[in-house]
Amino acid sequence: MGKTKFDFAGQVAVVTGGARGIGRGSAEAFAEAGARVYVVDLDEKDGEAVAQGVRAKGGKAAFLACDVTDSKRVKAVIDQAAAEAGRLDILVNSAGGFWQQLTVEETSEEEWDKVVDLNLKSIFLSCKFAIPHFKKQNYGRIVNIGSMAGVSVFPGALSSPPYSAAKAGIHSLTRVLAVELGKHGVTANAIAPGTTATERVVAVRNAEQMAMIGRNTLVGRIAQVEDMVGWVLFLCSPEGGYFTGQTVAVNGGRFLH
Numbered sequence: 001m002g003k004t005k006f007d008f009a010g011q012v013a014v015v016t017g018g019a020r021g022i023g024r025g026s027a028e029a030f031a032e033a034g035a036r037v038y039v040v041d042l043d044e045k046d047g048e049a050v051a052q053g054v055r056a057k058g059g060k061a062a063f064l065a066c067d068v069t070d071s072k073r074v075k076a077v078i079d080q081a082a083a084e085a086g087r088l089d090i091l092v093n094s095a096g097g098f099w100q101q102l103t104v105e106e107t108s109e110e111e112w113d114k115v116v117d118l119n120l121k122s123i124f125l126s127c128k129f130a131i132p133h134f135k136k137q138n139y140g141r142i143v144n145i146g147s148m149a150g151v152s153v154f155p156g157a158l159s160s161p162p163y164s165a166a167k168a169g170i171h172s173l174t175r176v177l178a179v180e181l182g183k184h185g186v187t188a189n190a191i192a193p194g195t196t197a198t199e200r201v202v203a204v205r206n207a208e209q210m211a212m213i214g215r216n217t218l219v220g221r222i223a224q225v226e227d228m229v230g231w232v233l234f235l236c237s238p239e240g241g242y243f244t245g246q247t248v249a250v251n252g253g254r255f256l257h
């Protein structure tokens with residue numbers, strides 16, 4: 001099967017959560033398509049390795065250490081990327097996740113705040129600080145990685161209440177961003193991935209569980225990182241300019257709404 005080619009030459013992308021999973025796949029794909037990429041992540045070792053891997057292949061990438069819930073640091077890395085590169089075209093917010101499946105009753109206030117801050121406040125912060133750069137050049141692309149957990153709930157299955165609520169919040173915030181920024185040449189969209197076989201997911205699920213997830217989709221397999229990355233690139237492409245305020249459900253037909 002051939003591969004669709006994107007051209008991001010001359011563009012500058014900031015990818016949060018770029019050290020791993022969907023963020024890493026997106027960062028590497030942007031670089032392969034000619035963009036200058038800033039890999040923003042907590043994980044200095046893996047983040048630096050992603051940037052070095054891109055440079056070793058002749059691409060342009062730098063790692064910027066950042067806790068995406070730390071307002072001052074988020075502003076600093078976005079301003080640094082835009083200042084160094086001279087512009088900022090793309091912001092992909094992929095940092096996120098949760099650690100525990102609990103009922104609402106079991107969820108502590110600390111757990112709520114931690115998960116909502118990581119998944120939702122982080123996106124508010126990065127968008128807030130990227131917007132002035134996008135407005136200056138009258139162009140920008142925002143892609144927020146939401147989740148099917150922010151769209152649907154499985155009756156009977158435990159989830160993470162703050163994660164589900166935060167992901168639903170992302171989809172809503174994405175629409176607000178689209179409304180505010182349309183007149184400035186900026187699109188904002190979200191992706192709601194189904195379960196995707198990133199390292200983190202593979203580490204906590206056995207082969208039978210992964211196969212079961214696949215059997216519940218219409219395409220018959222669990223998603224791979226590449227299944228998300230193509231959508232990220234398309235939504236950030238110049239061709240994607242007439243598509244904004246949407247959440248794209250990339251779940252192999254597991255949920256039909």
Ligand SMILES: NC(=O)c1ccc[n+]([C@@H]2O[C@H](COP(=O)([O-])OP(=O)(O)OC[C@H]3O[C@@H](n4cnc5c(N)ncnc54)[C@H](OP(=O)(O)O)[C@@H]3O)[C@@H](O)[C@H]2O)c1
Pocket residue numbers: 016017018019020021022023040041042043066067068069093094095096097098118145146147148192193194195196197198199200201
């Ligand atoms: N994989 C799935 O099945 C799936 C499904 C639906 C939605 N999603 C969403 O898709 C996004 C990417 O998922 P993924 O599976 O690719 O995630 P992942 O492999 O866990 O990668 C997330 C990256 O974000 C980093 N990170 C965590 N907390 C951070 C913080 N405070 N500041 C900066 N970076 C931080 C992580 O670092 P550490 O590893 O050091 O924590 C990791 O490098 C997430 O928002 C997730 O909720 C994933």
